[in-house]
Amino acid sequence: MPTDPQPASAPASAPPSDQELRTLDAHWRAANYLAVGQIYLLTNPLLGEPLTPEQIKPRLLGHWGTSPGLNLVHTHLNRAVKQRDLDAICIWGPGHGGPAVLANSWLDGSYTDTYPEITRDAAGMAALFRQFSFPGGVPSHVAPETPGSIHEGGELGYALSHAYGAALDNPGLLVACVIGDGEAETGPLAASWHGNKFLDPVHDGAVLPVLHLNGYKIANPALLARLPEAELDALLRGYGHEPLYVTGTDPMAVHRAMAAAVDTALDRITAVQRAARQDGCTDRPTWPLIVLRTPKGWTGPAQVDGVPVEGTWRAHQVPLDQVRDNPAHLAQLEAWMRSYRPEELFDAHGRPTEQVLACVPEGTRRLGANPRANGGLLLRDLPLPRLEQYAVPVDKPGVTLHEPTRVLGGLLEQVMADTAQRRDFRLVGPDETASNRLQAVYGATGKAWQADTLPTDEHLAHDGRVMEILSEHTCQGWLEGYLLTGRHGLFSCYEAFVHIVDSMVNQHVKWLRTTRRIPWRAPIASLNYLLTSHVWRQDHNGFSHQDPGFVDHVLNKSPEVVRVWLPPDANTLLAVADGVLRSRDHVNVVVAGKQPCFDWLPLDDARAHCARGAGRWEWAGTDDGGLDPDVVLACAGDVPTQEVIGAAGLLRRHLPDLAVRVVNVVDLTRLMPSEEHPHGMPDDEFDALFTRDRPVVFAYHGYPWLIHRLAYRRTVHPHLHVRGYKESGTTTTPFDMVVRNDLDRYRLVMDVIDRTPGLAVRAADLRRQMADTRSRHHAWIREHGTDLPEVADWTWGS
Template identity: 45%
Template sequence: MPGQQISQPNPPPDPSHLPDSVLDYGVQIRTAAVLHESELLALKKFRRAANYIAAAMIFLKDNVLLDRALTFDDIKPRLLGHWGTCPGLVLVYAHLNRIIRKTDLDSLLVVGPGHGAPAILSCLWLEDSLAPFWQSYTRDRAGLTHLVTKFSAPGGFPSHINAETPGSIHEGGELGYALSVSFGAVMDNPHLVVTCVVGDGEAETGPTAAAWHGFKYIDPAESGAVLPIVHVNGFKISERTIYGCMDDKELIALFSGYGYQVRIVKDLENIDQDLAASMEWALDEISRIQRAARSGQAIVKPRWPVLILRTPKGWSGPKKMHGEFIEGSFHSHQVPLPEAKSSEEELQELQNWLSSYRPNELFEVGGIGVVEGAPVEEVLAIVPKNNEKKLGMRREAYKAFQPLDVPEWKELGIEKGTQASCMKVVGSLLQEVIKRNPHTFRIFSPDELVSNKLDAVLDNTGRNFQWDVASRAQGGRIIEILSEHTCQGMLQGYTLTGRTALFPSYEAFLGIVHTMMVQYSKFTKMAHETDWRHDVGSVNYLETSTWARQEHNGFSHQNPSFIGAVLNLKPALARVYLPPDANCFLSTVSHCLRAKNYVNLMVGSKQPSPVWLSPDEADRHCIAGASIWKFASVDEGVDPDVVLVGIGVEVTFEVIAAAALLRKLVPALRVRVVNVTDLMILGPHGSHPHALSDEDFDTLFTKDRHVIINYHGYPIEVKGLLFGRPGIGRVIIEGYIEEGTTTSPFDMMLCNHTSRYDVAAAAVRAGALFNAHVSTDAHESASFIEHVASKDKEYILQEGKDPEGTFDTPKFE
């Protein structure tokens, strides 16, 4: 079985050529007599019981075991749920149970069709994996009644698999991600096989199409395996699926091209024998590949198995109604009998449908020594005896967190007053993290690691691309694939099964996974609200190659919108950091890698920039989230006329440059400079765990002076954070305003009104309201500053570069 090692693996066939018969018909195996008669009977009874419960969950609010004929009063007022995918999911679940019980397989089940919750919940109840987590779902009549009547109703399970579902590590609310999540889950889990059901609707998504390559990043010596099962039932909500319109030969050619061995499972008359034989074959192939790799004789480009399961949509449900086919059509996708509460005809059809499962044969009716409503013994004959092996009880899904050993970052600190690339310095920290955590930390990067100057990690590890001769079987900690969706999915699977990961990316393209990140945060929110799911590592995004230094790639690469996406999350889960220099970045990354349960976004520059703070100063600054930078302030910031605020590396540089410029041009102006590294402190007290109290806010920003904020992202984000603070009318915010092109770095500042000249001119006008010595010359001073800005603009347009000395570290005399 997977995970087992032998000294001499069976000699593998040449994987580079497949015979024509395989390409035409897929892998052919014997299916007769794989199952003993008792196993076959148990499988069929388990499936009948689970399908009955799943259908009942959609419709019934009473009479859950059909003790009498159904009436309209037995039907729920709102019929919610998706029936069409349920019979296929039940079929897979039943066979996984059977093979786990037979072989002691360690497996998780990831379900792409998340709306198939009735199928999964019914199986969890049958195997008694609900009650250990949710006490009211006991395996008896009372528990079954609660499961059926409260499904998709207040106080019960929602219509969708989510974090409240035992055994789940994937919600499936947004289609496309089940496969990549599965590959992430098996990384560094050599004992584990994740069975992943991919619906043929989900298979149409771009993320799934890219994720089929995921096995090419799985080293069978160090990681487990994914067994994909493509459930082809032919229909989506109201249309045929692409896969449903492909014949076997086309599907075999497609998946053979991806690099898989394909087995078609479609013998409806003998579906249990067919699927049982196919799963045993697939697991034997997985074991063969792993044994070879773990004995030092790895197969080059092994062909992992994939099963194509063809069953009718809504199988075993109503066949026809009102002249329309239901089973085998899109009409079975959601609620096959939507008028069952008001139509006698549909109510009778529901009665016939539920009765066809013969529930009286599946559930105990009571008696001495018998638990009423419990599944009969034959239904349970395929359920694993070891509770920890049950799909709903796997510790990997809810209790597997392994904290990282993160080094003391100050030992890597940079001398104050020098220049350093934040990313290069962070790369050195990550190199040490990898060294200390060789099996619990990975970096998922969309082919931008070196470009983002994090390549120091490659001194200690490599890329884990098994189809590259230089990378395979080297234990690399870096997954680079030019698909942000696949990186995000793998990161989710890796994190939710107890490990920690980092996702570095160009700033402009993190938005590609915006909705994936939101779906993940919804999962973790619900996980927080359970009392049985334990901590997981934080999801850590490192956003660099920012708009402020993407002047060379142009307007298409200038987009800081992912910040806003994280700001919209539940405050208890979201963190956004904009460290201003290398030492602050070291402190922030170190903190985020230790943190649990959050979505952390760190935004910074890969280009060399001044190191404003010593390691000790950076430590205190990051703990506080913001502080007054006395070295750039007049009289260390005491009694200011105006407050200048930088949030972000490059825009903070412009604030410091503005302060230095004002020191020369308007020496009477009293300036306080503040840097904010933790964006969340700005919100009103109570709006976020990090939000400053009103007293602390006023201490930093004064009660009545104008505050000029130079912000890395869109100004509306800071406006939204500050809403609710008293006196926000005195705050002026500049940031990225969708202006840019292929130009110079400083011209990007000028285009977006975040340059030192914009800050300085605004400071003179605002400070003049409080300082008579400034007000007499304010208009003249501000006009001169704007004139200098226009001259720099002319120079840039004429010479094609910034004026000399533009980015020299400002000096304060």
């Protein structure tokens, strides 16, 4: 929830005294102790007696190597938050840093606030240890179950884009982001460094990246850790950052350097925001960044069985892996844990001592308790205008044409205008807003841009809320961070290239599925995709731009989360958009064309049709609705709908006695059984619509086997024949795309004749005529470069 723009931090405090450094070190040692205990111990949390094999977990799971560095960052963020009264969250990027973040949440009390059974004493410590990576417990990484988290710990590459998304339109928020050196090698992370060119220091918060270079990944050196310092410095400055370096192995020296680096970074952030908010400076700022170099597995075993561990890749996961069976390893584990001097850190009852908690903030200032990390608590309903203002008139179906996404653009412009003050809606996309016919939004807001501008540029604005960068990963990461902190948005993308974020949507779906089972996680706004420039109208760009498979990918995911919508015209797109923008905790995929397509339904009919998800279009068919038809023509998608209606018109003209039912599907998940998806149709409803035993010829937008997979349990499935995209594409005419893939109206008529009992002989001449028209099409487009006149000039009823 945006607040009045104010500097994100107070002026610098004095450097920490020796006493304060000792309190920081005590907190850090306590967090390290708790991290080790989570990986290893079932009982005996305070080491009140010598460790025995029975007190060790039978399966040792977890990651120690990154934990000391994360604990150090958490400790020093605590100090800064408390001293400066900061509103701050942290994105923990390194994979499987769960032991550290859980330890710190337990220390500051936010874990007990969230899970009262995990008390902040010896019993609670034992429960914290036992549950970690244990059946019925919690994952080994930062996860939805972790208080204060908006980022799954295994999502390598997305941390920084999530951080920038969280900071957008949160002017008082500091988002710290720890980036592991392995994560820094990923393509998504490399692109996300450019987020600082889109961050408005007036209306947005600040992001403080902490690049943690501990030298190794699972089994290999980390690239950035091996760069010469001058080369690394040039790289980071080239990204637009001013690096601050913290390097060392001596804890007290590192504490002193880290405190100074955090203070310096926050002072510089304050200066940037003051210059923009109070002095009117519009120059793109150079933001600070901290480079933290500490050994992997710092303070852990230096050697195990004579082999170096600390500071090597061997510290990545479990440094001592034979503790139950090897007495020397057990003794080494106990010595390791006692090296943190737990008797100084916890009292006799297992409670953290006053010295440990001296640097910890209180209430919602704690990193584990900030409501922005549980964004649904702050989410407000999106103000959506009445659809009647944007609906297109439809006096007769299939006569007028509109560009559906252009119509939607008018609605989105109003949403942008209505959220101008509250600033909680963003449109993101990879350089395609205008290409996808959504440029009306520029009437309400510009494109976010902090870099240089030229006189020929259009619609660029420091405070713009349209986000364009030619990196689908970054767009997705921005939007996820924005949604997870309690706002709304839409991701517009070419259909073929949204596959780039396949793994990102995987993680987000899993996050949403998990949060649905966590009572304290409030629902967030849905992640909404608008996929346009789709397979059937990429005739100009050709084969490389023709791929409708993202729908298949998404429908493999958790049914309670995913939804897929295929509105056939402008008014149904408006109705679908209204629903998905109001929804919570879903991933909605909306596939709609940007090219002119026929208007089929008036707005009220479109609303009713979208509410049903699938329905019979009486005006297009010739069955009386009371008895089963001779054949069902079904469709899903705008181009398939046009071809089915064209086929229905041909059958009406040439076979007027044939009872044809036309069914349009706008919610693809309606095809699934009700036992498998919340939107799935009960069998009796499905049978009433599609029949139990009549031939069904289904024209589908994407790969045809998906429809078979969704409907394979249905009684009518043996009689189901699906046409769709079958990887036959090129640069050609629009109608040739459907002909190439056997989705055209003439092929559909042939399918009806082939599959309807009694028609093979009676309609043989019609079938031959349809085949001849397809042949004539091939010759025509090669001579004229355009589609057949009877196709290009066709309207319903003509």
